[in-house]
Amino acid sequence: MISTVKTDLYASPSPLEWATIGNGILFTAQIPIDADGQVVAGGIEAQTRQTLDNLCHTLACAGTDLRAVTQVMIYVTDRADLAVVNRIYAEYFQAPYPNRAAVVVAGLAREEMKVELVVYAAMAQQD
Numbered sequence: 001m002i003s004t005v006k007t008d009l010y011a012s013p014s015p016l017e018w019a020t021i022g023n024g025i026l027f028t029a030q031i032p033i034d035a036d037g038q039v040v041a042g043g044i045e046a047q048t049r050q051t052l053d054n055l056c057h058t059l060a061c062a063g064t065d066l067r068a069v070t071q072v073m074i075y076v077t078d079r080a081d082l083a084v085v086n087r088i089y090a091e092y093f094q095a096p097y098p099n100r101a102a103v104v105v106a107g108l109a110r111e112e113m114k115v116e117l118v119v120y121a122a123m124a125q126q127d
Helices: 043-061 079-092
Strands: 002-004 019-022 025-030 069-076 099-104 115-122
Touching: 025 043, 043 079, 043 115, 069 079, 079 099
Parallel strands: 069 099
Antiparallel strands: 002 019, 019 025, 025 115, 069 115
16 A cells, blocks of 8 residues: 655645655655745755755655665766765765665756655654
């Protein structure tokens, strides 16, 4: 059975949920949008912080936090931005770090987006 995580993030008109849980695993993809659904201005630093803040919000709505994250897939549109993403990522996550990969892509769903995260987290067993 799959359940959805209700968040206060922008209600996308696209057919998606910000997070779902199945078999004890939370699945989510996060992008750098604000409460109005707009991609935040300010370049890769502002976009990375917004994306990670959206992730933290989503995890909290699911009753967990960054310590439950098991894997992160980072997508960036510019290889040079990885140093900034890594620096900010290290402000949010602490050892032991989740497994992760970083991929440089030609573009993301919205042209102005520079970063997207796909995240998996282990959820505590419900009694």
